[in-house]
Amino acid sequence: MxxxxxxxxxxxxxxxxxxxxxxxxxxxxxxxxxxxxxxxxxxxxxxxxxxxxxxxxxxxxxxxxxxxxxxxxxxxxxxxxxxxxxxIGLVSQDALVSLDPLQRIGAEIAEPLRLHGIVHGRTALAERVRSLLARVWMPDAERRIRQYPHELSGGQRQRALIASAIAADPxxxxxxxxxxxxxxxxxxxxxxxxxxxxxxxxxxxxxxxxxxxxxxxxxxxxxxxxxxxxxxxxxxxxxxxxxxxxxxxxxxxxMHEPRVSSSAASAPVLAVVEASKSFGEVPAVVAASFSVAEGRTLGVVGESGSGKTTLARMIVGVEQPDEGTLRWIGDRRVQLVHQNPLGAFDPRWTVGRSLREALEAGGVPRARRAARVAALLAEVDLDPALADRRPAALSGGQRQRAAIARALAAEPEVLVLDEPVSALDPSVRERILGLLTRLQQERGLTMILVSHDLDVVGAVADDIIVMQDGRIVEQGATGDVFSAPQHPFTRELLDASGTVTP
Structure with missing residues (x-):
């Protein structure tokens, strides 16, 4: 052939x-x-x-x-x-960018059929579009035909893009x-x-x-x-x-084996009891109860819309629960590391200036700030000379390290990390995860890691909670949850994450 x-x-x-x-x-x-x-x-x-x-x-x-x-x-x-x-057809990474925001999904899929003269007539085009949406397993296809790209979920947009790419049967x-x-x-x-x-x-x-x-x-x-x-x-x-x-x-x-950690009991630093949060009529977190042990890492895993980021925002105090409580045991300094460090930094400022601002907020005297900036950058394995650069001049991995350095400037006892490595290449991601493990050991940090990536969570988390539709459906030691998942959604997540080796 x-x-x-x-x-x-x-x-x-x-x-x-x-x-x-x-x-x-x-x-x-x-x-x-x-x-x-x-x-x-x-x-x-x-x-x-x-x-x-x-x-x-x-x-x-x-x-x-x-x-x-x-x-x-x-x-x-x-x-x-x-x-x-x-x-030859193309399916791009970002369907929201690739699909015309001003065209309904049905018209988008029909366009290559019209351009190449493959199907003629409104009725025939509509039938072919329905057939293509059925081929890509689009749920509720009749409704999706009339919708615009922004009205679809990420997975639905990607299906629509694939349907458009295969419309002319390349x-x-x-x-x-x-x-x-x-x-x-x-x-x-x-x-x-x-x-x-x-x-x-x-x-x-x-x-x-x-x-x-x-x-x-x-x-x-x-x-x-x-x-x-x-x-x-x-x-x-x-x-x-x-x-x-x-x-x-x-x-x-x-490829990581689930983290094996000591089963010795640690005192809790955070106790969450029946915490709920809604936005309008939409529940984001529903009756969440769990605790975070001192010096350990809690992984919060779930899909988009599961409530994990809202939960993280409640933990750092950006959002307040509508019901229930989040209670810190003792006076704990908590810092958040954002998913997108480029958006978290002021693009007009150098990295050094952003770190000096964080040190000033933490009460560090002006005379000591330059030395502390250099020390913080060195602690996250960055050349102190990078302090003179703006965030846009750094690589993705360097920006994430700088974001961690800024969080450390406040001498936190707890780090909350929201998808900290989701946009990074595998080897860069590996180095960031290694950095977090080292910092935890050296500083005695308690960490809460939010991610949709089970491999990442398994690599660094001692304990894990699994969220679906705002609810915690499973929680426990990471090794136990990975080896013997109890909830069907946890099993589905583990199966979908796949393995690399045969």
Whole structure:
């Protein structure tokens, strides 16, 4: 069987600097090939080159590019427009950005059918749109057809985007990080959908940094680093017997055994009893009861809308419960580390100025602040010279370390971390988790870690509470919950999170 997609010798450079160097791959009909790597590896640029969508200032060279029998190596934009959608489709990471906010979902899906002259007539178009939504398992499809993108959940938007991408029945589907922003169970459903699309004969190229997702979906995998493919082969071989050190590092960073902690009783620092919070008529947290032990880490896990962030905001005092109590035992200094450090810092200020402000609020004399800024940055493994930079000039991992340093400036006894590593690459995430573990040991911190990622929670949490629709459905020691989950939702989360190794 001839390949649906054949790429040989792709090279992409900006101002003479190579960012993709000699990438080649083939994908047969019905096969899914994953390209995995961290930010800057060149995987998304490779995906864009498959659709003729590289930036205008990029110098692109390819020895061979054949898409469904069409030589696309030297196509101009006019020819590419005929090919995109009809022969090769794209599913992007951010469906909210990719979908037209002014078009209803039904019109969005019908557009490629009209553009390529595949279906004519309003009745035929409407029927085809319904058929496509049924194929992507869209719940309540008749209602979704009339809605705008912002009215759909993240998973529903991604299904709509996939339906639009496969509307013209392309031979090749490129999925560029299509599940990165989704909860574990929603991610699992989207991956199953992509696998079903591949099984019906479509060649799928799956771009990701998530090895667990790759294992669930792909037949073969290419591992990219700094623009080059460092390892490739069948998924079971590469993940089960990785040959390259970089591949081994990536796999290790996405695979943790649940934390084993001492069962010795610690005095509670926080007792929460029947705490509830609603916004209007919508309950966010319902009758939550739990305690946080001194010197331990409590993981709060759940999907979007489960109430975990509202609970965290009540813990730090930003929100007050409508009913019930949150009682600190003793006078505890509590600090919050936000999910998005770029949004948490004042973009006009240098990192050093933000830290000095935090030290001033904590009562540190002016004469000692410069030395304390340097010491705080060193404590989180940052070069003190970075104090002179603004947040936008730092990498994601550096910004998160700076955010932790600012929280430590107040000498807290309790750190509340809201999705602190969700936007980071696996190896960067691993280093941040290691940093948090070290800081806890050195400072005797109590930590509350909010996350939708069970692997992250399992790596650092001693105890765990699982939330669904505002309620705590399960709680206990992390090892016990992971090894013998009692609630069906916990079991669903664990199953959806998948494993990396065979």
């Amino acid at each position: 001839s390949a649906a997609l054949e790429l040989q010798g792709l090279r992409i450079a900006f101002d003479g600097a190579s960012v993709v160097d000699g990438v080649s791959l083939t994908v047969a009909p019905g096969e899914c090939v994953a390209i995995v790597g961290e930010s800057g590896a060149g995987k998304s640029l490779t995906a864009r080159a498959l659709l003729g969508l590289t930036p205008t200032d990029a110098d692109v060279h390819v020895d061979r590019l054949v898409i469904d029998g069409t030589d696309a190596a030297a196509l101009g934009e006019r020819e590419w427009r005929k090919l995109r959608g009809a022969r 031979a090749v589907l490129v999925a560029d990080e299509p599940t990165t922003a989704l909860d574990a169970t929603v991610q699992a459903r989207v991956l199953d959908l992509l696998r079903e699309i591949a099984d019906t004969g479509t060649a799928v190229v799956f771009i990701s940094h998530d090895f667990a997702a790759v294992r669930r979906l792909a037949d073969r995998v290419l591992v990219m680093r700094r623009g080059e493919v460092v390892e490739s082969g069948p998924v079971a071989d590469v993940l089960g017997r990785p040959q390259h050190e970089y591949t081994r590092q990536l796999i290790a960073a996405t």
